[in-house]
Amino acid sequence: MRKSGSNFRTIWQKPDDRETVQIIDQRRLPHEYVVQDLRTWRDGAVAISDMLVRGAPLIGATAAWSLYLAALEGRNTSDQSAFVAEAAEALGATRPTAVNLRWAIGRMRSVIDSADRGLDLVSLLETEARDICDEDIEISRGIGEHGLKLIEQIAATKQGEPVNILTHCNAGSLATINYGTATAPVYFAHAKGINVHVWVDETRPRNQGSQLTAWELAENGVPHTLIVDNAGGHLMQHGLVDICITGTDRTTRTGDVANKIGTYLKALAAHDNNVPFYVALPSTTIDWTISDGLRDIPIEERDPEEVRSIYGRHGSELCSVDTVASTTNISNIAFDVTPARYVTGLITEHGICAASEEGLVSLFPSQAPRKE
Amino acid sequence: MRKSGSNFRTIWQKPDDRETVQIIDQRRLPHEYVVQDLRTWRDGAVAISDMLVRGAPLIGATAAWSLYLAALEGRNTSDQSAFVAEAAEALGATRPTAVNLRWAIGRMRSVIDSADRGLDLVSLLETEARDICDEDIEISRGIGEHGLKLIEQIAATKQGEPVNILTHCNAGSLATINYGTATAPVYFAHAKGINVHVWVDETRPRNQGSQLTAWELAENGVPHTLIVDNAGGHLMQHGLVDICITGTDRTTRTGDVANKIGTYLKALAAHDNNVPFYVALPSTTIDWTISDGLRDIPIEERDPEEVRSIYGRHGSELCSVDTVASTTNISNIAFDVTPARYVTGLITEHGICAASEEGLVSLFPSQAPRKE
Numbered sequence: 001m002r003k004s005g006s007n008f009r010t011i012w013q014k015p016d017d018r019e020t021v022q023i024i025d026q027r028r029l030p031h032e033y034v035v036q037d038l039r040t041w042r043d044g045a046v047a048i049s050d051m052l053v054r055g056a057p058l059i060g061a062t063a064a065w066s067l068y069l070a071a072l073e074g075r076n077t078s079d080q081s082a083f084v085a086e087a088a089e090a091l092g093a094t095r096p097t098a099v100n101l102r103w104a105i106g107r108m109r110s111v112i113d114s115a116d117r118g119l120d121l122v123s124l125l126e127t128e129a130r131d132i133c134d135e136d137i138e139i140s141r142g143i144g145e146h147g148l149k150l151i152e153q154i155a156a157t158k159q160g161e162p163v164n165i166l167t168h169c170n171a172g173s174l175a176t177i178n179y180g181t182a183t184a185p186v187y188f189a190h191a192k193g194i195n196v197h198v199w200v201d202e203t204r205p206r207n208q209g210s211q212l213t214a215w216e217l218a219e220n221g222v223p224h225t226l227i228v229d230n231a232g233g234h235l236m237q238h239g240l241v242d243i244c245i246t247g248t249d250r251t252t253r254t255g256d257v258a259n260k261i262g263t264y265l266k267a268l269a270a271h272d273n274n275v276p277f278y279v280a281l282p283s284t285t286i287d288w289t290i291s292d293g294l295r296d297i298p299i300e301e302r303d304p305e306e307v308r309s310i311y312g313r314h315g316s317e318l319c320s321v322d323t324v325a326s327t328t329n330i331s332n333i334a335f336d337v338t339p340a341r342y343v344t345g346l347i348t349e350h351g352i353c354a355a356s357e358e359g360l361v362s363l364f365p366s367q368a369p370r371k372e
Numbered sequence: 373m374r375k376s377g378s379n380f381r382t383i384w385q386k387p388d389d390r391e392t393v394q395i396i397d398q399r400r401l402p403h404e405y406v407v408q409d410l411r412t413w414r415d416g417a418v419a420i421s422d423m424l425v426r427g428a429p430l431i432g433a434t435a436a437w438s439l440y441l442a443a444l445e446g447r448n449t450s451d452q453s454a455f456v457a458e459a460a461e462a463l464g465a466t467r468p469t470a471v472n473l474r475w476a477i478g479r480m481r482s483v484i485d486s487a488d489r490g491l492d493l494v495s496l497l498e499t500e501a502r503d504i505c506d507e508d509i510e511i512s513r514g515i516g517e518h519g520l521k522l523i524e525q526i527a528a529t530k531q532g533e534p535v536n537i538l539t540h541c542n543a544g545s546l547a548t549i550n551y552g553t554a555t556a557p558v559y560f561a562h563a564k565g566i567n568v569h570v571w572v573d574e575t576r577p578r579n580q581g582s583q584l585t586a587w588e589l590a591e592n593g594v595p596h597t598l599i600v601d602n603a604g605g606h607l608m609q610h611g612l613v614d615i616c617i618t619g620t621d622r623t624t625r626t627g628d629v630a631n632k633i634g635t636y637l638k639a640l641a642a643h644d645n646n647v648p649f650y651v652a653l654p655s656t657t658i659d660w661t662i663s664d665g666l667r668d669i670p671i672e673e674r675d676p677e678e679v680r681s682i683y684g685r686h687g688s689e690l691c692s693v694d695t696v697a698s699t700t701n702i703s704n705i706a707f708d709v710t711p712a713r714y715v716t717g718l719i720t721e722h723g724i725c726a727a728s729e730e731g732l733v734s735l736f737p738s739q740a741p742r743k744e
Contacts, residue, residue: 030697202679204576204600210679210696218699226702228576228679229601230634234708237636237666262602264609268640294609307574307582307600310682312693321684321693324582325402327590330598336606 008178010058011065011133018126019072021065025052026174030215031313038062041070041087048094048101051206055175056249056285057136060104063091064129067108071122080121081112096298097258097335098249099287104132133177139282140179142349147185147245147280148192150352154242155194162197162223163189164242166232169203169260170212171247171280181280182245183216185347190222198224199235203260205307205332229262233269244270244277245347251279251286253367255340255355256293261333267342279338279355280347286360288367293337304330380550382430383437383505390498391444393437397424398546402587403685410434413442413459420466420473423578427547428621428657429508432476435463436501439480443494452493453484468670469630469707470621471659476504505549511654512551514721519557519617519652520564522724526614527566534569534595535561536614538604541575541632542584543619543652553652554617555588557719562594570596571607575632577679577704601634605641616642616649617719623651623658625739627712627727628665633705639714651710651727652719658732660739665709676702 014020014037021038027050028034036052038044044066047053053062067084074083088105095101111128115121154163171182179187189196198217203209210226217224227235235241244266248257257263257279270277290296307330309320324330343355353359361368386392386409393410399422400406408424410416416438419425425434439456446455460477467473483500487493526535543554551559561568570589575581582598589596599607607613616638620629629635629651642649662668679702681692696702715727725731733740 030700202576204574204602207695210700214696214700218697224701226679226696226700228633228704230576230632230637230708231703231705233636233640234633234671234705237709260602261600261606264605265602265637265641268605268644269637272640299606307598310684310693310695312682312695314686314691314693319686319693321682321686321691323579323682323684324586324598325590328402328582328586328598329596331603332600333603333606336602337609 008173009133010053010174010177011061021069023047023053023062024174026054026212027052027311030211031318038065038069040073041066041091044069045091045094048091054208055170056098056100056247057176057181057282058174059095059098060100060284061129061133061136061177063101064104064108064132066091067105068122068125068129071125075122084112084121084125085109095300097300100282100284103284107132136177136282137179139284139349140176140181140184143181143280143282143347144179144184144188146349146352147278147347148188150243150276150278150347151185151189151194151196155189158242160195162195164197164199164240166199166201166235166241166244166266167213168201168209168229168246168263168266170208172213172216174212174216175247181247181282183213184280185245186222187220190220196222198222199232199241200224200226201232201262201266202226202228203262204229208260232266236269236273236275241275244275246279248279248281248285249335250297251281251346252290252293252296253286253288253360254291254357255343255346255360256297256337257343257355258293258297258299258335258337261336264336264338264342267338271342276344277342278345278347279343283348283350283364286364291357293339297337299336300334302332302334304332307332378550380545381505382425382546382549383433393441395419395425395434396546398426398584399424399683402583403690410437410441412445413438413463416441417463417466420463426580427542428470428472428619429548429553429654430546431467431470432472432656433501433505433508433549435473436476436480436504438463439477440494440497440501443497447494456484456493456497457481467672469672472654472656475656479504508549508654509551511656511721512548512553512556515553515652515654515719516551516556516560518721518724519650519719520560522615522648522650522719523557523561523566523568527561530614532567534567536569536571536612538571538573538607538613538616538638539585540573540581540601540618540635540638542580544585544588546584546588547619553619553654555585556652557617558594559592562592568594570594571604571613572596572598573604573634573638574598574600575634576601580632604638608641608645608647613647616647618651620651620653620657621707622669623653623718624662624665624668625658625660625732626663626729627715627718627732628669628709629715629727630665630669630671630707630709633708636708636710636714639710643714648716649714650717650719651715655720655722655736658736663729665711669709671708672706674704674706676704679704
């Protein structure tokens with residue numbers, strides 16, 4: 001089975017049972033490809049909070065499908081809408097940083113709110129969740145097409161030598177429905193025959209780079225090399241990175257980007273070495289209500305066990321090992337904020353713009369501040 | 373047994389057998405405290421290349437003791453001096469980046485070269501190796517005393533709140549003979565009753581921070597928190613780091629510092645957030661022959677297995693797990709160079725100076741460039 005490519009999806013309805021939603025348990029990649037059934041909205045909430053699924057767009061899509069499951073469960077309750085609304089409340093609290101979660105839930109809620117009594121809520125929410133996923137694929141395609149131009153420009157200067165792209169965490173197919181955000185331009189360039197090579201940051205503590213990005217690049221035949229998170233600066237100092245492209249979990253209207261912890265350090269190194277640093281994002285990731293990322297974006301702190309304990313293969317067995325003394329105190333901050341001044345540009349489905357309010361409004365004019 | 377403190381040493385002659393040198397197998401900390409015998413110079417070479425011992429000063433000391441072992445072995449050969457010289461050649465090639473290795477071997481060789489025929493080479497080299505270790509402790513003490521002043525200055529502004537110190541890798545007791553370089557000021561401040569707290573970078577891929585620095589800080593009762601290498605920038609953005617202190621494996625005469633991969637990224641973050649970034653070093657780590665760190669310091673590339681495979685405790689068993697797909701291509705660069713412009717100052721056994729040729733020559737006037 002080819003697990004990636006153009007027909008790939010990270011979340012779908014079970015073919016012979018539309019009342020079950022299926023996902024890949026991403027915690028077990030690359031060692032095992034395990035499909036997990038979601039039968040209740042609580043299954044969806046656990047999949048998000050325990051990170052069976054992760055990545056801002058996929059978190060949003062999983063919440064949307066979970067509300068469809070809630071509508072199914074709520075059929076037998078006295079107030080289906082209230083049941084779904086309660087599920088929406090709980091789902092909204094699963095992870096604090098990604099704004100897509102809030103966005104997707106808001107979109108599902110407005111379907112509920114505007115539905116005429118008597119209409120079938122299950123089928124309305126099913127359609128909406130499916131639309132969210134279909135649209136996400138189109139968004140990734142848009143990001144891919146716009147970002148492709150950046151890679152083509154660099155390729156034109158490299159006389160066939162590979163274009164070296166550094167990415168952090170997984171903003172790939174596995175973080176979206178397909179194609180990814182940061183990886184979409186890479187996949188589109190690779191498909192066009194451009195010689196690309198990706199430096200994959202390991203991305204401690206959850207190893208989304210070494211375990212997810214490396215997996216999906218391999219599935220798609222894209223040349224790549226895994227490095228520890230510490231190495232990117234050295235590579236940039238030595239001219240071995242042509243462009244950085246990362247994703248983001250929330251972008252302010254001024255272009256500050258919250259992304260996986262460590263992104264800020266790579267942006268600083270890119271700035272110091274004149275390497276372009278781009279952030280790829282669906283417009284659903286923009287939080288138009290805030291303007292100071294460092295002050296306004298809530299940063300999730302996660303279980304110290306994620307740092308202490310590492311999962312992998314020991315012979316034929318899969319297990320976790322504790323790498324540090326059991327008494328060691330650990331802090332596990334999941335995201336950081338890269339100020340807009342270190343971001344060369346934002347790659348969205350509408351085009352590429354400067355990481356600034358002016359830049360974003362030029363692509364999304366309906367968000368222009370109202371003149372008073 | 374109290375494994376650390378003022379009587380602690382990382383390398384010593386076996387009490388009842390002076391012809392055996394003993395070290396701690398640092399690869400097994402913090403899970404096990406295992407003492408390893410070195411009986412031949414080749415044992416010493418393996419201990420260095422396989423990283424049973426690491427840290428620039430301890431690498432130098434281990435090479436010195438290995439040459440003492442070579443002199444013992446060479447007693448039964450036709451040319452003891454030639455035998456030792458051959459060992460020196462091989463030891464010098466074990467690790468490329470740390471300059472102390474070259475320095476310690478050079479010092480042992482000059483003892484050999486200046487020894488009168490008929491003198492006991494074994495006892496001369498034994499004395500010299502012991503002197504190198506004793507002097508290293510005095511050097512660490514000097515670094516500790518000078519660096520203490522920096523911490524005292526910060527403490528004076530914090531009204532009893534902890535002084536937060538971030539360090540990368542292990543430039544601790546375990547990297548030297550005792551006290552360490554970067555940790556010496558911390559130990560001296562802690563001993564003086566100053567409220568200190570250390571942010572310990574995990575330091576992928578070898579985890580010297582989470583496994584060695586955390587271990588020795590715990591042994592000495594110094595409060596600390598482990599973080600992934602990605603987290604330091606976020607902490608600095610939020611005012612949670614008062615000072616960074618790292619070690620170095622080689623410093624140019626102009627103040628560029630090679631240190632464990634990732635140091636450069638922390639220096640960039642410190643610079644961006646006005647956090648003082650100091651590098652602690654014995655003068656033996658200065659390479660007076662070079663002036664451009666990025667161009668002139670050889671950077672070691674190590675076995676990809678160090679990234680792929682992680683050692684730890686699984687239940688009661690100690691084992692390694694493979695964290696990534698077996699087909700994943702990996703690059704494992706061990707060091708990076710932080711340009712002098714990002715280093716607030718150098719803490720040496722002679723005092724603190726600017727990271728510049730002028731600064732270094734002010735502390736080491738005999739190294740002033742000759743006027744022609």
